Amino acid sequence: MDLSGGFGARSGGGVPFREVTALESLHLGGGDEFRRMVPPENAGGFTALLELPPTQAVELLHSSSSSSPSQPTLHSLGTLAFPSNSVLMERAARFSVIATEQHNQNGNVSGETTTTSSVPSNERIKTEPAETETCDQAAVEEQNNRCGGKRKDFDKKVKSSTKKKNKSSEESEKLPYVHVRARRGQATDSHSLAERARREKINARMKLLQELVPGCDKIQGTALVLDEIINHVQSLQRQVEMLSMRLASVNPRIDFNLDTILASENGSLMDGNFNGTAMQLAWPHQVMETEQSYHHRQLQQPPPQQWPFDGLNQPVWGREEDQDLGNDHNSLMVGAANLHPNQVKMEL
Amino acid sequence: MASANKPINTDVPEKDVFALHFLQSLSNLRRQNTFNSPEKTNDRVKKIKKVAYVSMARAAGGTNRLWSRALLRRAAKENNKVVRFPRRKKRVTCLRRRRSNRRDPVEEEEAERLRNLVPGGGGMEISKLMEETAHYIKCLSMQVKVMQCLVDGLAPK
Numbered sequence: 001m002d003l004s005g006g007f008g009a010r011s012g013g014g015v016p017f018r019e020v021t022a023l024e025s026l027h028l029g030g031g032d033e034f035r036r037m038v039p040p041e042n043a044g045g046f047t048a049l050l051e052l053p054p055t056q057a058v059e060l061l062h063s064s065s066s067s068s069p070s071q072p073t074l075h076s077l078g079t080l081a082f083p084s085n086s087v088l089m090e091r092a093a094r095f096s097v098i099a100t101e102q103h104n105q106n107g108n109v110s111g112e113t114t115t116t117s118s119v120p121s122n123e124r125i126k127t128e129p130a131e132t133e134t135c136d137q138a139a140v141e142e143q144n145n146r147c148g149g150k151r152k153d154f155d156k157k158v159k160s161s162t163k164k165k166n167k168s169s170e171e172s173e174k175l176p177y178v179h180v181r182a183r184r185g186q187a188t189d190s191h192s193l194a195e196r197a198r199r200e201k202i203n204a205r206m207k208l209l210q211e212l213v214p215g216c217d218k219i220q221g222t223a224l225v226l227d228e229i230i231n232h233v234q235s236l237q238r239q240v241e242m243l244s245m246r247l248a249s250v251n252p253r254i255d256f257n258l259d260t261i262l263a264s265e266n267g268s269l270m271d272g273n274f275n276g277t278a279m280q281l282a283w284p285h286q287v288m289e290t291e292q293s294y295h296h297r298q299l300q301q302p303p304p305q306q307w308p309f310d311g312l313n314q315p316v317w318g319r320e321e322d323q324d325l326g327n328d329h330n331s332l333m334v335g336a337a338n339l340h341p342n343q344v345k346m347e348l
Numbered sequence: 349m350a351s352a353n354k355p356i357n358t359d360v361p362e363k364d365v366f367a368l369h370f371l372q373s374l375s376n377l378r379r380q381n382t383f384n385s386p387e388k389t390n391d392r393v394k395k396i397k398k399v400a401y402v403s404m405a406r407a408a409g410g411t412n413r414l415w416s417r418a419l420l421r422r423a424a425k426e427n428n429k430v431v432r433f434p435r436r437k438k439r440v441t442c443l444r445r446r447r448s449n450r451r452d453p454v455e456e457e458e459a460e461r462l463r464n465l466v467p468g469g470g471g472m473e474i475s476k477l478m479e480e481t482a483h484y485i486k487c488l489s490m491q492v493k494v495m496q497c498l499v500d501g502l503a504p505k
Contacts, residue, residue: 198475201475202474202478204356205356205475205478206478208356208478208479213485222454222455222458223454223455226455226459226462229462229481229485232485233462233465233481233484233485234465236489237488240401240488240491240492240495241397243400243495243496244396244397244400245393246499247374247495247498247502248393250499250502
């Protein structure tokens, strides 16, 4: 992905390796996710809050969350000096540019270029609320990496706002690689990362199961879906049991009419012997006449058409719905015969 | 750290394979002398059911799927036979991961029920369990279709 490549290239010089990896681990999936995930407070101001002591930052954050793009607040922040943060600001601005270029979210993207001073970069960042998610996270991750202890209580306070972004993780499932994104305000230690990955896996498989089980897409909530799945498995197992009971009752029937099946046979068999033998074994009381009549018939009337085998399989299984009764069983045999005639011959 | 996500593979062979295995085992069953007695229907039912499951396991994944291995092993144990499985390359290291997994009480309860249903689900983690369940559901439905076909062919009403 060129985004991460861009990250690596641009932040190559003089950057501690941790930060690079942290930044590279950002992944931006579909743009829609971002749009949906825009928090009510203006995320753009976050980069400006970095150097502030936690309490003040929280206060600012909360004030900004209560009001829509809090330009006045940030303007006041903009007057604060961030001497040590210029590099950070630039990088964050650049990343925001990259993000917006990729996602084409706002109209004023094209006008964005890398900034030279930190103050204008703040303002430009805050005017693009959607994409600042990334630079937030970039900033957060860097900050976390730099002074981990200071951020922890801050993290806890904004954790609630990040819970709803859990859904965005699913998009990473579709990609060849997974970039685990550290959510805003959450710790980036290995445990929570692994746990997040695990959660994603589970959700992906849950989706798969939902597709399999009919009527599961409408249900919300994992517990109910799981209930439905369990019911489905149980019903399938009960069906197997029921059918095996029916089979057991059907099998010893003597008056079973094989001629109808043989008469309705209309496919060429790769191995006629197989069919005769299998039927013979399945219904021993009809042994001799079955085979004889079958061979007799085959000798006298060669099958009118040679059906192609792969073509046979399609209509065979498709006819089940019509319940062509004589054909069903026979076509089963035929299908089976087509598959492994030699192998079956040996076994039988 | 998150591993690379390959697409989850839940391919199931065509009905022919299922039908073939099932019919083979049915015919083998037929060869047994005690099979056709009118009494002892329950035994017959049980045998047919077992044969159905075993043939399904063999048809569906052979020994590539966990649930089929567990099924085959269980069936072999009943017959007092020893089943030998080819050694797989990857060892399932679920125990190591369990330490850091968050236990969700609601999910665990459901997972427990699933584990009881799906053969071989005892030692599995939830994600693996769900994968196995998906494959198991597919195979079960295939087997049901095959058996339905057979029954309809044999006893047309």
